[in-house]
Amino acid sequence: MKKSGIKWHVVVFLAPAVLVYTAIMIFPLFNTLRLALYTEVDQVRQFAGLDNFRTLFGDAHWSGQFWNALGNNFWFFFVHMIVQNPIGIALAAILSHPRLRFAALYRTAIFVPTILSFVIVGFAWKLILSPIWGITPDMLKAVGLKWLYAPYLGKEEYALTTLALISVWQFVGIPMMLIYAALLTIPEEVLEAGEVDGITGFSAFWKIKLPLILPSIGIISILTFVGNFNAFDLIYTTQGALAGPAFSTDILGTFMYRTFFGFQLQLGDPHMGSAIASGMFGIILVGVCIYLFGIQTRLRRYQF
Amino acid sequence: MSKARHNPLNSFAAHAALIAYTLIALFPVFVILINSFKTRKAIFRDPLALPDGDSFTMIGYQTVMKQGDFFLYFQNSMIVTVATLFFVLLFGAMAAFALAEYRFKGNMLMGLYLALGIMIPIRIGTVAILEMMVSTGLVNSLWALILVYTAQGLPLAVFILSEFMRQVSDDLKNAGRIDGLSEYTIFFRLVLPLVRPAMATVAVFNMIPIWNDLWFPLILAPAEETKTLTLGSQVFIGQFVTDWNAVLSALSMAILPVMILYVIFSRQLIRGITSGAVK
Numbered sequence: 001m002k003k004s005g006i007k008w009h010v011v012v013f014l015a016p017a018v019l020v021y022t023a024i025m026i027f028p029l030f031n032t033l034r035l036a037l038y039t040e041v042d043q044v045r046q047f048a049g050l051d052n053f054r055t056l057f058g059d060a061h062w063s064g065q066f067w068n069a070l071g072n073n074f075w076f077f078f079v080h081m082i083v084q085n086p087i088g089i090a091l092a093a094i095l096s097h098p099r100l101r102f103a104a105l106y107r108t109a110i111f112v113p114t115i116l117s118f119v120i121v122g123f124a125w126k127l128i129l130s131p132i133w134g135i136t137p138d139m140l141k142a143v144g145l146k147w148l149y150a151p152y153l154g155k156e157e158y159a160l161t162t163l164a165l166i167s168v169w170q171f172v173g174i175p176m177m178l179i180y181a182a183l184l185t186i187p188e189e190v191l192e193a194g195e196v197d198g199i200t201g202f203s204a205f206w207k208i209k210l211p212l213i214l215p216s217i218g219i220i221s222i223l224t225f226v227g228n229f230n231a232f233d234l235i236y237t238t239q240g241a242l243a244g245p246a247f248s249t250d251i252l253g254t255f256m257y258r259t260f261f262g263f264q265l266q267l268g269d270p271h272m273g274s275a276i277a278s279g280m281f282g283i284i285l286v287g288v289c290i291y292l293f294g295i296q297t298r299l300r301r302y303q304f
Numbered sequence: 305m306s307k308a309r310h311n312p313l314n315s316f317a318a319h320a321a322l323i324a325y326t327l328i329a330l331f332p333v334f335v336i337l338i339n340s341f342k343t344r345k346a347i348f349r350d351p352l353a354l355p356d357g358d359s360f361t362m363i364g365y366q367t368v369m370k371q372g373d374f375f376l377y378f379q380n381s382m383i384v385t386v387a388t389l390f391f392v393l394l395f396g397a398m399a400a401f402a403l404a405e406y407r408f409k410g411n412m413l414m415g416l417y418l419a420l421g422i423m424i425p426i427r428i429g430t431v432a433i434l435e436m437m438v439s440t441g442l443v444n445s446l447w448a449l450i451l452v453y454t455a456q457g458l459p460l461a462v463f464i465l466s467e468f469m470r471q472v473s474d475d476l477k478n479a480g481r482i483d484g485l486s487e488y489t490i491f492f493r494l495v496l497p498l499v500r501p502a503m504a505t506v507a508v509f510n511m512i513p514i515w516n517d518l519w520f521p522l523i524l525a526p527a528e529e530t531k532t533l534t535l536g537s538q539v540f541i542g543q544f545v546t547d548w549n550a551v552l553s554a555l556s557m558a559i560l561p562v563m564i565l566y567v568i569f570s571r572q573l574i575r576g577i578t579s580g581a582v583k
Contacts, residue, residue: 009487010406014414017399017458020391024455025421028429028436035431091325094318102319108570109326112333115566117516119538120558123551124332133548135335135351169328177577222423230425233518237538253427260431261523274431281428288423 033281036274052275066276068247069255070283072160076251077228079164080171085220087168088175089213093205095176096183107180114173122237125166129153153238156248163249167234171227175220182216183209215299222291229284232257252280333559340364340552347548364549365557368540371550374557376529377536381561384446384532385514388453389507395454396461397469397503401491403462404469405477415466421459426452427519437524444527452520457510468502469495505576508569515562533558 039048056062091110095103113121128135129152137149152162186209194200194208232253235243241258243250258266260273338354339347346359353359368374403415426433433452437443442451472495480490496503521535531539537558544550566573 007406007408010402010408012488013398013402013491017395017418017462018414020395020451020455021418021421021458024433024436024451025426025429028432029424029426031432031435032429035435087325091322094321097318100315100318104574106322106326107574110322110329111570111574112563112566113329115512115516115562116333116559117534117562118518119516119534119541120336120555120562121332123541123555124336127548127551128332128335133348133351138351172329177574181577226423226425230427232427236518256430270431270435277428277431281424284424284428 029281032274032277035271036278039271040269048271052271053278056272056275056279062272065247065250065255066279069250069252072249073229073231073251075160076164076167076231077225079161080168080224080228081221083165084168084172084224085175085217088172088220089179089217091172091176092179092183093209095180107177110176111173113170116170118170118233119237121166121170122234125169126153126238129162154245156245159239159245160249163234163238166238167231170234171224174223178216178220179213182213186212215296218291218295218299222288225287225291226284229280229287252276252283256280336552336555336559340549340556344549347552361549364547364551364553367544367547367550368553368557371544372536372540372554373528373531374533374536374554377531377533378561380446380530381515381533384449384453385511387446387450388457388514389510391450391454392457392461392510393503393507396458396506397465397496397499398491399458400462400465400469401495404466415462418459418462421456422463426456430519430523434523444525444530446525446530448524449520449530449532452524453510453514453517457506457514460509461506464506465499465502468499472498504572508573508576511565511569512562515565533561 036052037047037049038045039051040046056066094100095107097103127133131137131151131154137146140146140149150158152158190208190212191204194204199207230253231251235249235251235254236257239245239249239254241254241261241263243254243258256273256276259276260268260270262268335351339351341355341361341364342353342359343361343363346353346355355361399418403411403418434443437448442448476494477490480494485493515532516534517532518534518538521530521532522538525531526535537554540554541551544554
């Protein structure tokens with residue numbers, strides 16, 4: 001290497017990744033935030049300041065849709081947090097027993113839904129829950145719970161929760177795996193020390209293992225948060241861009257898609273779409289910051 | 305819970321719970337697969353029965369083969385996934401090597417800059433990405449998808465690979481330098497082969513989301529000749545909603561390639577997750 005000021009090989013190594021990443025990810029991200037400040041008048045792009053945001057939050061029609069989508073999105077996230085994580089942790093706790101047989105088999109099988117696409121998952125569940133096919137009502141009847149059945153995806157009051165549960169069904173493999181990995185790193189001595197002090201079984205899980213896997217639960221929560229707040233595919237596949245019935249399953253992703261591309265009589269509007277995308281960006285940023293500065297720094301990590 | 309290892313009753317309970325959940329996880333896939341081989345009548349009469357001599361039919365698959373261009377969709381998905389993985393691994397490993405190996409001004413900052421993309425989803429920038437692809441004429445081409453997925457995959461790839469590259473012994477690299485190898489030769493000949501397991505992990509992590517993505521194919525490449533398998537099945541099923549045989553067969557055909565990939569790579573995937581690559 002020549003002793004010039006710049007180490008050219010470093011530049012060569014970094015350049016492709018940095019160029020692609022900057023051009024396709026970072027630049028469009030900021031460009032989208034910028035586009036949110038523009039509007040189109042007679043097919044000419046014009047600077048409009050914060051007008052789009054004023055419309056989004058001020059206009060009753062727009063703000064109604066926005067708050068509806070945001071509220072639905074929070075419910076979607078909430079269902080994930082209270083159903084997906086406990087099931088994931090429970091499965092991981094059972095799987096992590098050192099002498100459990102067929103553990104690899106269970107792990108592989110339970111992870112299967114996670115690798116399927118939303119299209120497969122969405123349609124499969126739509127068919128299974130469908131009142132036309134009748135699998136669900138028949139199965140409920142067999143266990144004497146026929147009264148529980150309703151066309152879940154077609155009822156405003158159940159549709160969103162049903163979709164959230166389908167999504168939980170699909171992704172429970174991820175918390176299970178991450179928690180499983182965290183549980184495996186707990187050294188046997190720690191558990192034995194607990195046993196000597198009479199802490200075994202369930203209380204060993206609550207008092208020793210759970211505090212040690214809190215950082216992993218934190219990571220899962222933020223991954224779920226980011227994933228949920230840019231979710232789109234499942235709702236689009238099962239309910240279409242209109243997120244029916246009556247927008248009851250509309251979340252920010254479908255709202256942005258509809259605004260950006262238009263539907264039925266409404267024309268697509270890239271600038272309003274950008275404004276919604278900016279809103280999503282803000283929400284995700286706030287969530288990530290809360291995690292990084294508020295939660296992660298307070299969780300103690302133990303190194304063994 | 306740790307009593308399970310001494311107590312057969314608890315062990316039984318553990319297996320019961322796991323079997324129950326495994327059934328829940330596999331049931332929908334099972335129902336779709338068995339019904340795709342049944343006649344329409346049998347699908348409705350007895351959805352949970354296996355196909356037998358009377359009810360067996362391939363009519364759904366024949367419709368799918370005639371109507372949808374599933375081989376083309378499959379080929380598109382394959383091209384996009386393989387090309388993306390190639391670029392993510394090559395560019396990601398190069399950048400990771402630069403960050404892990406050399407001390408230069410702004411090393412930390414560059415690392416943080418590249419790590420931003422781990423948490424911020426690329427979908428937020430869709431409006432501007434579409435505009436860029438339209439103005440460069442890349443819209444409705446597989447390149448649009450390859451570029452977007454490469455950009456999306458790079459941050460995590462750089463993060464994971466640089467962790468692993470820090471563990472490669474300095475002595476080895478310095479021995480290479482004394483022998484007069486260039487930095488490029490050191491990277492390609494000495495370091496890359498040593499981080500192959502980490503590369504495999506990165507590949508498997510990237511593969512599934514790319515293969516399954518619906519958003520970008522829908523927005524950037526919805527043309528018939530560039531449809532991916534995921535988008536193709538979505539559109540096909542949307543059109544054939546009332547033809548249950550065709551819908552169930554299309555779903556089964558969409559499940560098949562992913563399942564094959566999963567069976568081949570599941571050990572790698574699970575090892576990757578459990579080895580703490582994403583911590």
